[in-house]
Amino acid sequence: MVRIINYVKRQKEDKDFFVLEITGGIEMVQSTQTGQFYATAKKAYLSSTFDEQTCKALIGSEIAGNVEKQSCEPYEYTVKETGEIILLHHRYMYVPEDEF
Numbered sequence: 001m002v003r004i005i006n007y008v009k010r011q012k013e014d015k016d017f018f019v020l021e022i023t024g025g026i027e028m029v030q031s032t033q034t035g036q037f038y039a040t041a042k043k044a045y046l047s048s049t050f051d052e053q054t055c056k057a058l059i060g061s062e063i064a065g066n067v068e069k070q071s072c073e074p075y076e077y078t079v080k081e082t083g084e085i086i087l088l089h090h091r092y093m094y095v096p097e098d099e100f
């Protein structure tokens with residue numbers, strides 16, 4: 001199951017639309033530098049046809065499926081905390097329950 005945790009207004013070709021921010025369950029990951037474990041969750045965004053009021057009402061709802069790491073064409077990503085630009089080869093995508 002994934003949970004809708006937020007929504008974001010985006011614009012494409014002079015048209016506004018909303019995407020739903022979703023997150024999978026909590027995962028424990030071991031740091032390669034310290035060896036310590038930390039809790040994290042994968043996040044993804046789903047495009048929607050909903051208006052802002054509907055998106056707001058959907059926060060907290062659960063959807064059957066999972067957030068999975070999938071390979072993609074390389075792209076640059078700026079780490080917000082440091083400003084560092086890194087090259088990524090994956091994205092986190094929503095996968096419906098019957099496909100995993």
